[in-house]
Structure formats: C-alpha cells, structure tokens
Amino acid sequence: xxxxxxxxxxxxxxxxxxxxxxxxxxxxxxxxxxxxxxxxxxxxxxxxxxxxxxxxxxxxxxxxxxxxxxxxxxxxxxxxxxxxxxxxxxxxxxxxxxxxxxxxxxxxxxxxxxxxxxxxxxxxxxxxxxxxxxxxxxxxxxxxxxxxxxxxxxxxxxxxxxxxxxxxxxxxxxxxxxxxxxxxxxxxxxxxxxxxxxxxxxxxxxxxxxxxxxxxxxxxxxxxxxxxxxxxxxxxxxxxxxxxxxxxxxxxxxxxxxxxxxxxxxxxxxxxxxxxxxxxxxxxxxxxxxxxxxxxxxxxxxxxxxxxxxxxxxxxxxxxxxxxxxxxxxxxxxxxxxxxxxxxxxxxxxxxxxxxxxxxxxxxxxxxxxxxxxxxxxxxxxxxxxxxxxxxxxxxxxxxxxxxxxxxxxxxxxxxxxxxxxxxxxxxxxxxxxxxxxxxxxxxxx
Numbered sequence: 001x002x003x004x005x006x007x008x009x010x011x012x013x014x015x016x017x018x019x020x021x022x023x024x025x026x027x028x029x030x031x032x033x034x035x036x037x038x039x040x041x042x043x044x045x046x047x048x049x050x051x052x053x054x055x056x057x058x059x060x061x062x063x064x065x066x067x068x069x070x071x072x073x074x075x076x077x078x079x080x081x082x083x084x085x086x087x088x089x090x091x092x093x094x095x096x097x098x099x100x101x102x103x104x105x106x107x108x109x110x111x112x113x114x115x116x117x118x119x120x121x122x123x124x125x126x127x128x129x130x131x132x133x134x135x136x137x138x139x140x141x142x143x144x145x146x147x148x149x150x151x152x153x154x155x156x157x158x159x160x161x162x163x164x165x166x167x168x169x170x171x172x173x174x175x176x177x178x179x180x181x182x183x184x185x186x187x188x189x190x191x192x193x194x195x196x197x198x199x200x201x202x203x204x205x206x207x208x209x210x211x212x213x214x215x216x217x218x219x220x221x222x223x224x225x226x227x228x229x230x231x232x233x234x235x236x237x238x239x240x241x242x243x244x245x246x247x248x249x250x251x252x253x254x255x256x257x258x259x260x261x262x263x264x265x266x267x268x269x270x271x272x273x274x275x276x277x278x279x280x281x282x283x284x285x286x287x288x289x290x291x292x293x294x295x296x297x298x299x300x301x302x303x304x305x306x307x308x309x310x311x312x313x314x315x316x317x318x319x320x321x322x323x324x325x326x327x328x329x330x331x332x333x334x335x336x337x338x339x340x341x342x343x344x345x346x347x348x349x350x351x352x353x354x355x356x357x358x359x360x361x362x363x364x365x366x367x368x369x370x371x372x373x374x375x376x377x378x379x380x381x382x383x384x385x386x387x388x389x390x391x392x393x394x395x396x397x398x399x400x401x402x403x404x405x406x407x408x409x410x411x412x413x414x415x416x417x418x419x420x421x422x423x424x425x426x427x428x429x430x431x432x433x434x435x436x437x438x439x440x441x442x443x444x445x446x
Contacts, residue, residue: 002071003146003345005105006078006097007055007062010119013096015310019291021061021086022262048074051144053137053151055112057129058174058202058290058309059119062112064105066146075099106150106341110334113158115167119312120177122167122323125205127158145348150341157337164333165326175205175258177312178286179213182254185284185305193217195252196237197266197293198259199227206256206288207235221248223265249274254284257293264295271298278303288312346415347407353419354403356428361395 008018051066063082067074079097083090100108108117113130115122134151137143143151162168183189194210196203199222210218219238222228232239240248249255249271259265266285275283284305287294292308299306369391373384402422409418422428 002067002074003102003105003150004065004067004071004074004078005062005100005108006065006075006082007060008093008096008098009060009062009117010310012098015290015292015308017088017093017096018059018061020088021082022291048077051137051147052142053133053147055109055130055133057126058288060112060117062109064109064147064150066144071101103338103342106345107334107338109150109154110157110337110341113154114161114330114334115158116327116330116334119309120174121320122162122169122326123173124162124168125173125201127155127162130158131155146345149344153337153341157333160333160337161330165329167323167326167330169322169326173205173209174288174309174312175202175256176209176212178206178256178258178288179209179215181286181307181312182256182284183213186253188214190214190216192253193219193251194254194256195248196220196231197255197257198222198289199224199231200258200260202258202288203256204231204235206258207231207237210256211236219248219252221245222259223261245270246274249283250277252283253281255286255294257285257287258289259293261289261293262291264291264293266294266298268295268297268301271301271304275301275303286311349415349419351407353422353428354406357402357406357422357426358395358399360426360428361399362392365391365395 008021010018048069049065049067053064055062055064061082063078065074065078079094079099080090082088082097083093086093109130111117113127115124115126118126130151134143134148134155137151138148179189182194186192189210192215194215194217196206196210196218197220199220203220203222207218207220217238218235219240220228220231220235221240221242221244222231223242225239225241228239228241231237245266249266250273255266257266271283280303282303282305285294285298285307287306287308290309294306294308298304369388373379373387376384376387379387406418406422409415
C-alpha cells in the first residue's frame with residue numbers, strides 16, 4: 001500500500017504561482033491562511049484513491065494520498081488536477097512540483113511538522129496546520145487509518161522536536177518576521193503607528209509581535225467589523241470598520257496585510273487618496289497573505305514600499321544559529337519516527353494480506369468440504385464434525401508458516417516485493433479490509 005505526496009512550497013515556487021493554486025482549496029481558519037477546506041475535497045475524491053489529506057498553508061500546497069492503483073499514475077492525476085483547478089498549464093506547473101513515495105513521503109511530512117521545511121526554521125505555526133489538515137480530512141471522510149496514523153505521528157514528532165531540542169528556540173513566525181522587516185525599514189517603532197489588515201490567527205500574531213517590538217499605536221481593520229472587534233478584545237488593539245480603510249492607511253506608518261481572502265482587498269484606489277493625505281511620508285506595506293492581499297500595482301505608487309511573503313527570510317532571526325545547531329538532533333527524531341510509521345504501515349499491510357489469505361483458504365476449504373459432505377450422505381453429525389475440523393486444521397497448518405514469515409518480513413526493506421509475491425501466488429486481490437473509524441496516534445481505534 002503506497003503513500004504518495006505531490007506538492008510545491010516556497011522553495012520550489014514563487015508566491016505568484018502559489019496564489020494561482022490557492023483556489024484548489026477553500027481558505028482555512030484559524031491558521032490565518034485558510035478557512036474551511038472541506039468543500040474542495042469533493043473535487044478530488046475519486047475511485048483512484050483510498051485516502052487523501054491536503055496540507056495547505058501560506059507557503060505550501062501538498063496532497064498526500066493512498067492510491068488504489070500505481071503510485072506513478074496517481075501522482076500524474078494529482079498534478080493534472082492541480083493544473084486544472086489552478087488554471088495553470090501542466091508544463092508550467094511541473095518544474096515546481098515535487099513528488100515522493102512511501103518512506104520519502106513519510107519523512108517529508110515529519111520534517112514539515114518539525115519545522116525543518118519551513119521558510120523560517122523551527123517556526124511553530126506549522127505544527128497546528130498539520131493537525132488542522134488531518135482534522136479537515138477526517139471531517140470529510142477522506143482520511144483513513146494510514147494517513148491518520150501518519151499525520152498523528154507527524155504531530156507527535158513535531159512536539160518531540162520542540163520539547164527535546166532547541167529547534168524552536170526564539171522561533172520567528174511569519175508575522176514576527178514581518179514586524180522585523182518593518183523595523184528594518186523604519187527603525188525604532190515606539191512612536192510609529194501600524195495597521196493590521198485581517199482578524200485571524202496570523203493577524204493576531206502580528207499584533208502581538210508589534211507590541212513586543214515597542215509599537216504603541218496598533219489598529220486592526222477587517223471586512224467584518226465584528227472580526228476586528230474580536231481581535232481588538234484579544235490583543236488590545238483598536239478596531240476600525242472597513243469603510244475607514246483609506247483614513248486608516250493615511251494615518252499609518254506601516255501596514256501588515258494578513259487576511260484569508262481569495263483575492264486582493266487593497267487596491268490603488270484605496271491607497272492613492274491615503275497617500276495624498278500623508279504629505280510625502282513613506283508607507284511601508286508587508287503582505288504576508290497567500291493569495292496576496294495588496295494588489296501589485298500598489299507597489300508602483302510613489303511613496304509606497306511593498307514587500308510580499310517571499311521577502312521574509314530566516315536571516316531576519318537572531319536565534320537562527322542556535323536552531324541550526326539543533327537540526328541534527330531533530331533529524332534523529334525524524335529518522336526514528338519515520339521507522340515507527342513504516343513499521344506500522346507494513347505491519348498493517350501484512351495483517352491485511354494474512355487476513356485475506358486466510359479468508360481465501362477458508363472459502364476454498366468450505367466449498368470443497370460442502371461438496372465432499374454431499375457425496376458422503378451416510379455420515380452422521382459427529383463424523384461430519386470430524387471431517388469439518390480436519391479441513392480447518394489442514395488450512396491452519398498449511399498457512400502457519402506463510403503467515404509467520406509474512407509477518408516477520410513486515411519491517412524488512414523487501415517486504416513490498418514479498419507481499420506482492422504472496423498476493424500474486426495465491427490470486428488475492430490485495431484490497432484493504434474494512435477500516436476502523438477513529439484511529440488514534442498509536443493506531444488503535446479511539
């Protein structure tokens with residue numbers, strides 16, 4: 001049973017391409033990048049997959065699947081669907097896509113959860129996003145035991161990495177990095193006024209980071225005033241209605257845009273009148289949303305300094321060297337957890353094949369036994385019972401060694417070949433058995 005991964009991230013694709021693929025999933029709260037992903041799952045749930053999980057954040061879009069058929073065909077189907085839904089030519093998309101299978105796919109999601117694949121090394125927000133991806137898949141019924149176990153172990157590995165190493169020591173979030181970037185542009189922020197656009201988790205993190213950097217005047221604005229007011233109550237900033245956007249821009253020294261909107265929310269027509277009121281004072285705008293909140297044309301306006309999420313590099317973090325020193329220990333955790341997952345997956349597959357093999361043998365024995373007993377009409381019930389038990393014992397004894405050896409091979413590298421040979425020799429279908437609902441982190445029904 002293969003696990004495949006098809007995806008792209010901030011290392012393989014610029015934000016201009018990533019935002020074109022944003023509509024593949026609906027936006028997911030409370031991560032700050034996305035709202036409820038459930039509606040989009042129906043676009044993907046095809047007979048070719050047993051399980052699917054989507055991990056979609058500001059910096060990545062990854063599709064994890066358990067295909068029924070071959071891994072290569074399944075990966076091709078995902079790439080084609082990404083291109084179709086994102087309205088991107090396949091030839092344009094493929095150079096930015098990475099594809100992984102089995103152990104490589106398992107190791108990748110563990111690295112993601114541990115913060116090793118993030119734009120900012122060791123950032124903590126991704127851990128919650130991994131859990132949210134699993135929750136969304138489970139709520140729509142697209143995740144079965146294999147991906148549930150994988151993502152549960154990934155979350156477990158991420159927690160281990162952060163509690164047992166310094167990988168997140170002083171870790172910088174995207175929101176915090178945006179504030180640092182503003183500080184580099186404007187210097188001391190204690191007398192500055194900053195406007196936060198949005199009201200989700202990312203916006204809240206940005207507000208808290210602004211206060212940590214000494215900003216006193218922080219206001220927030222959102223398309224719904226209730227959202228801004230809720231953020232204001234949590235973070236202590238000033239809530240403003242969307243109708244006051246131009247006035248809010250005019251009075252701000254800097255702007256952090258972090259909504260979950262599927263399109264820009266700030267345009268030239270919003271900013272131009274604000275600039276006229278600023279008397280040539282520069283306006284620093286940092287857009288950390290995907291898709292971008294601020295129309296690109298705004299960056300061409302005189303007096304505007306516009307940065308997007310791709311400008312937020314890990315070099316902004318003063319604690320980066322300490323976290324890089326923790327990477328080898330995190331890699332050890334990932335290697336051990338990867339083996340745990342692979343052992344579980346192969347052990348499960350071994351059990352399924354053994355169960356199918358036994359069921360196949362029993363059905364053959366039952367059919368032959370029925371035919372034999374019909375021919376032996378003179379046998380009394382006791383004699384029929386003896387013959388029946390004998391048939392069952394023969395089946396058990398014949399399958400004892402194959403079953404034992406198949407299970408012992410579950411953790412070996414050649415298990416897939418060995419397993420396929422058993423399926424082929426006995427003419428089995430190799431289909432999974434009915435799957436339990438609610439698989440916990442340790443793989444037991446919960």
